[in-house]
Amino acid sequence: MKIATFNVNSIKARLPRVLEWLEDAAPDVALLQEIKTVPEDFPSLEISGLGYEMAVHGQKSYNGVAILSRTPIEDVVMGLPGDDEDTQARYIEATIQGVRVASIYLPNGNPTDTDKFPYKLDWMDRLVTYVRDTLIPQERPFVLGGDYNVVPNDDDVYDPEGWADDALCRPESRARFRAILNMGVTEAWRTLHKEIGAYSFWDYQRGRWQRDEGVRIDHLLLSPQAADRLVACEIDRVPRGKEKASDHTPVWCEISDAA
């Protein structure tokens, strides 16, 4: 079972790129972020034409997450529990072939001297609580994929000093990310790869892609029961090099069939 995460930066603007990626990479499950549209305007015909079902949690203009799957999607939950006032579409969760999967678009948090940063930290606290109190006790396989907007450590950014005060690198953000890992959750790519300087996002500005100056912020987090079945995890740089590319590139993992 191949599960991929991809921040597409607008599903409408990116549709040709997303369709060719689905055909080339052929994930069984695709976790999308920043679709930037409402469910009614999601390009369901084109995507179902490639054999995918979908569950969409969207809003106008900003944010928005979706789950695509070649096999049935069950028990969909939209929105991260813990704050009924939060209207931003950043979390969707469902069961596919017995695996609980989520597509996460974690708040960016910049600039850090505005209310955006405490919103990010509060959102992360809610995620920590939900994973600890609800998902972990289920003792089932889960894969939480998405744009976490967290650089786990200085090996995952091209210029650690220059980024030290950015919300993606701040110790408050990293501590909350680690709080999830400390529950026995596995970050799939880092567990299987030791190299430094591997990225999943390159800013559109200042030739960051051409200079390979990026950050690794798109992650797949696995429960112990899913990590038992982890056989591969890779960053697919091909989509980032195309015309009209997203500023993120997909990350995927392969989970073996249940014993």
Next chain:
DNA sequence: ATGGTAGGTTCCCTA
């Protein structure tokens, strides 16, 4: 110290 790019909306915001 600033600006560079992309995508959305609406005469500016988010990343």
